[in-house]
Amino acid sequence: MPESPIRKLVPYAENAKKNGIEIFHLNIGQPDIKTPKVALDAIKNNTIEVLAYSRSEGSEQYRQKIADYYANNSIDVSADEIIVTTGGSEALLFVMGSITDPGDEIIIPEPFYANYNGFSTASGINIVPVVSKIEENFALPPIEEFEKLISSKTKAILICNPGNPTGYLYSKDEIQKLAKIVKEHDLFLIADEVYREFVYDNAKHYSVLNNFGLENHAIIIDSVSKRYSMCGARIGCLVSKNKEVINTVLKFAQARLSPPTFAQIASEAALETPQSYFDEVIVEYEERRDTLIAELQKIEGVKVAMPKGAFYCVAELPVDNADKFAQWILEDFNLNNQSVMVAPAAGFYSTKGFGTNQIRIAYLH
Numbered sequence: 001m002p003e004s005p006i007r008k009l010v011p012y013a014e015n016a017k018k019n020g021i022e023i024f025h026l027n028i029g030q031p032d033i034k035t036p037k038v039a040l041d042a043i044k045n046n047t048i049e050v051l052a053y054s055r056s057e058g059s060e061q062y063r064q065k066i067a068d069y070y071a072n073n074s075i076d077v078s079a080d081e082i083i084v085t086t087g088g089s090e091a092l093l094f095v096m097g098s099i100t101d102p103g104d105e106i107i108i109p110e111p112f113y114a115n116y117n118g119f120s121t122a123s124g125i126n127i128v129p130v131v132s133k134i135e136e137n138f139a140l141p142p143i144e145e146f147e148k149l150i151s152s153k154t155k156a157i158l159i160c161n162p163g164n165p166t167g168y169l170y171s172k173d174e175i176q177k178l179a180k181i182v183k184e185h186d187l188f189l190i191a192d193e194v195y196r197e198f199v200y201d202n203a204k205h206y207s208v209l210n211n212f213g214l215e216n217h218a219i220i221i222d223s224v225s226k227r228y229s230m231c232g233a234r235i236g237c238l239v240s241k242n243k244e245v246i247n248t249v250l251k252f253a254q255a256r257l258s259p260p261t262f263a264q265i266a267s268e269a270a271l272e273t274p275q276s277y278f279d280e281v282i283v284e285y286e287e288r289r290d291t292l293i294a295e296l297q298k299i300e301g302v303k304v305a306m307p308k309g310a311f312y313c314v315a316e317l318p319v320d321n322a323d324k325f326a327q328w329i330l331e332d333f334n335l336n337n338q339s340v341m342v343a344p345a346a347g348f349y350s351t352k353g354f355g356t357n358q359i360r361i362a363y364l365h
């Protein structure tokens with residue numbers, strides 16, 4: 001099981017803090033934005049007397065409201081096409097377990113969310129990477145590159161949209177290209193859309209379940225963690241119009257009994273969050289992105305891709321080894337007793353030797 005590149009430097013950060021250095025945690029996707037009050041109040045004001053299991057697929061009432069949320073995003077799904085999970089993390093694990101046999105393959109543009117490595121290891125499957133390039137802002141690699149890698153073991157293409165760690169937002173045209181190839185080869189298109197709301201410059205997010213004719217192929221991974229700054233709730237979901245997928249995922253859900261009951265109550269209430277909350281959050285993130293990118297661009301030798309969504313960027317540094325650099329800025333460097341923790345990017349690649357001079361920065365402070 002690979003270690004998390006996002007968390008592995010924690011002991012160095014803790015040491016620096018003991019030595020009186022203030023560390024800004026730009027390594028982790030933990031938003032500092034306040035959780036909506038409606039969600040917290042739903043817990044505070046609750047008079048529940050028995051904290052029971054919920055249904056394995058999540059409470060009926062909550063799934064119904066999630067379906068309404070999707071309808072507002074032009075995604076036509078019913079409550080029985082949704083399975084509530086313990087974070088998007090569990091949804092990823094369930095989907096890999098459900099659509100693959102050990103030894104099967106999933107094609108993923110890299111760099112990708114590092115824990116896909118851990119989930120695929122746990123599922124006994126192999127990630128086959130397609131390289132996306134910093135010089136191209138990490139746009140979708142040419143579709144022929146995917147085509148070359150498809151074998152009898154390939155079960156799915158997995159994208160993260162908008163991307164962690166790249167911040168890249170796939171265009172309608174790019175999703176159309178992916179839709180065509182998965183239909184031709186009868187594969188699943190798994191889209192991790194946990195950052196759906198966080199898109200900038202008035203761009204539009206295209207979901208794989210927005211009218212691309214992917215009813216049998218598309219699987220959405222979703223989460224309340226980032227959307228409502230509720231990472232500790234541990235609630236996500238998996239969405240598919242393919243009945244076989246839902247029936248299989250349900251078996252995994254039954255084996256772990258139920259998603260957390262209290263957190264579902266909070267997540268259901270969070271759906272009442274007004275659009276003004278997101279409008280404000282997006283302005284805040286957009287300003288931070290602009291500051292971060294403008295300052296990075298001023299540093300000689302630094303290359304950075306302009307993120308269009310999520311709250312991360314990948315920067316290429318004039319260093320040989322970003323792992324050592326990230327450790328050094330925690331152990332031996334400070335400016336007025338302050339320093340930063342970043343995530344070395346090699347762990348976001350599965351091709352050995354890639355990303356060794358890159359870091360991921362989360363603009364969350």
Ligand SMILES: Cc1ncc(COP(=O)(O)O)c(C=O)c1O
Pocket residue numbers: 029086087088089090113160164192194222223224225231234235236
């Ligand atoms: C792309 C992506 N997918 C899934 C997750 C999992 O989040 P959670 O399990 O908190 O829903 C994360 C968390 O950082 C993420 O960045």
